[in-house]
Amino acid sequence: MIPQKRKPVPEPDAQPFSPQFSCRATGFGFTKMKKVVLVTGANSGIGLALCERLLSHDTEGLLLCLACRNVQRAQAARAALLASHPAAQVDLLQMDTSSVSSVLRTAQEVKVRYNRLDYLYLNAGIMPNPEFDAKAFFRGLFSSKVITMFATGDGILTQKDGVTPDGLQQVFATNLFGHFLLIRELEPVLCQEGRTSQLVWTSSSNANRSAFSLEDIQHRRGTQPYSSSKYATDLLSLSLNQHYNKQGLYSSVVSPGFVMTNLTFGILPSFPAFLWTLLMPVFWLIRVFTNTFTLTPYNGSEALLWLFRQKPESLDPYAKYHSLTSGLGNNYTQPHKMDITFETSESLYIKLLQLESDTRKKLAETQSAGPSLKT
Numbered sequence: 046m047i048p049q050k051r052k053p054v055p056e057p058d059a060q061p062f063s064p065q066f067s068c069r070a071t072g073f074g075f076t077k078m079k080k081v082v083l084v085t086g087a088n089s090g091i092g093l094a095l096c097e098r099l100l101s102h103d104t105e106g107l108l109l110c111l112a113c114r115n116v117q118r119a120q121a122a123r124a125a126l127l128a129s130h131p132a133a134q135v136d137l138l139q140m141d142t143s144s145v146s147s148v149l150r151t152a153q154e155v156k157v158r159y160n161r162l163d164y165l166y167l168n169a170g171i172m173p174n175p176e177f178d179a180k181a182f183f184r185g186l187f188s189s190k191v192i193t194m195f196a197t198g199d200g201i202l203t204q205k206d207g208v209t210p211d212g213l214q215q216v217f218a219t220n221l222f223g224h225f226l227l228i229r230e231l232e233p234v235l236c237q238e239g240r241t242s243q244l245v246w247t248s249s250s251n252a253n254r255s256a257f258s259l260e261d262i263q264h265r266r267g268t269q270p271y272s273s274s275k276y277a278t279d280l281l282s283l284s285l286n287q288h289y290n291k292q293g294l295y296s297s298v299v300s301p302g303f304v305m306t307n308l309t310f311g312i313l314p315s316f317p318a319f320l321w322t323l324l325m326p327v328f329w330l331i332r333v334f335t336n337t338f339t340l341t342p343y344n345g346s347e348a349l350l351w352l353f354r355q356k357p358e359s360l361d362p363y364a365k366y367h368s369l370t371s372g373l374g375n376n377y378t379q380p381h382k383m384d385i386t387f388e389t390s391e392s393l394y395i396k397l398l399q400l401e402s403d404t405r406k407k408l409a410e411t412q413s414a415g416p417s418l419k420t
């Protein structure tokens with residue numbers, strides 16, 4: 046069973062003079078060390094909106110680190126954040142979550158730069174080459190499942206996946222496995238005595254048990270790699286709680302709802318962005334029937350921000366925290382029980398550990414073969 050209640054762990058504020066974790070000696074005496082927040086995929090959409098909101102609500106002084114694949118877009122995001130929060134401390138890290146070596150390099154850099162990591166937002170994600178089934182969509186419009194279709198996108202989307210240079214399925218590697226490796230590598234800064242850290246995954250209401258198989262965790266054979274990767278995210282979060290809660294590390298999953306971002310614009314590529322904007326009144330109308338139509342990155346980041354303010358011990362490991370927006374435009378967060386079992390989450394965890402070990406071996410082999418091949 047998942048331990049729901051843990052022995053209370055002292056909050057960092059409860060030990061203001063612990064020089065190791067909470068304080069830094071300066072010429073002016075001790076100053077409280079800033080909480081460190083790392084966000085993957087922070088250069089656009091929900092990740093960027095979260096960063097903006099974290100800085101707007103920051104009263105204690107945060108150290109925000111944007112871990113992004115594209116350096117130029119990351120610099121632009123940093124500049125935008127600093128324009129509205131000139132005193133903020135915003136660092137950049139280059140990381141491609143789909144590349145094993147990039148993740149390991151970045152994790153190393155994080156450990157060198159920071160001696161603590163309080164929040165890790167695992168947000169980077171892709172839905173490549175989406176195919177929109179217009180017929181299924183119109184059939185769905187006149188069926189009893191219309192609300193579910195709008196809330197989850199079930200039955201109307203498939204994707205064509207690719208394979209990374211590491212030999213992993215692209216969607217699995219980007220959305221799940223790269224993040225898993227990152228967590229494993231960052232254990233020393235995430236699991237420190239006397240304080241808690243939080244992992245927050247951007248999952249989706251598109252996560253679906255029927256798209257996932259323990260025999261094919263990377264979804265090599267199906268046409269719904271996105272849905273599979275998000276279901277695997279939900280399972281992994283549960284098993285991370287099982288294995289890391291006793292070390293003070295907690296994991297939660299969020300569904301941001303349907304948000305207009307680069308990811309969703311890619312679903313109808315022939316549909317220019319301004320047409321999506323023209324459809325806004327239709328979407329506002331749909332929102333009256335399903336509050337999952339959060340639509341803006343700001344609204345979509347609601348549950349991610351809400352989790353930032355929660356005591357991690359009070360969270361339910363079986364819940365997915367949904368960002369929701371009412372018909373009147375009010376944002377709120379609501380937990381929903383996930384369609385997952387403890388046994389499946391443990392089986393996935395074992396498979397991920399095995400894949401991690403295989404991947405590390407493969408990388409070590411290529412690295413040791415590298416110089417001798419050159420000679």
Ligand SMILES: NC(=O)C1=CN([C@@H]2O[C@H](COP(=O)(O)OP(=O)(O)OC[C@H]3O[C@@H](n4cnc5c(N)ncnc54)[C@H](OP(=O)(O)O)[C@@H]3O)[C@@H](O)[C@H]2O)C=CC1
Nearest residue numbers: 086090091114115141142143169170249303304306307308
């Ligand atoms: N929009 C929606 O309706 C929903 C989105 N989500 C999830 O929200 C998360 C954020 O997506 P969203 O804001 O919508 O879309 P965006 O496309 O705006 O953001 C995705 C972010 O992930 C980054 N990213 C993609 N691939 C990689 C990679 N290999 N390495 C590092 N970073 C990468 C992108 O960086 P780059 O600029 O380099 O591409 C970008 O910063 C995703 O996990 C998505 O699945 C969940 C439910 C609904």
Ligand SMILES: CC(C)=CCC[C@@H](C)[C@H]1CC[C@H]2C3=C(CC[C@]12C)[C@@]1(C)CCC(=O)[C@@H](C)[C@@H]1CC3
Nearest residue numbers: 194195196197198202249250251302303309312
């Ligand atoms: C053109 C009109 C009138 C409507 C748009 C229809 C679909 C393009 C749209 C309806 C529900 C949307 C949806 C998603 C993508 C776009 C839709 C299918 C997601 C699958 C996007 C990614 C996610 O993670 C899901 C939570 C979204 C669910 C709803």
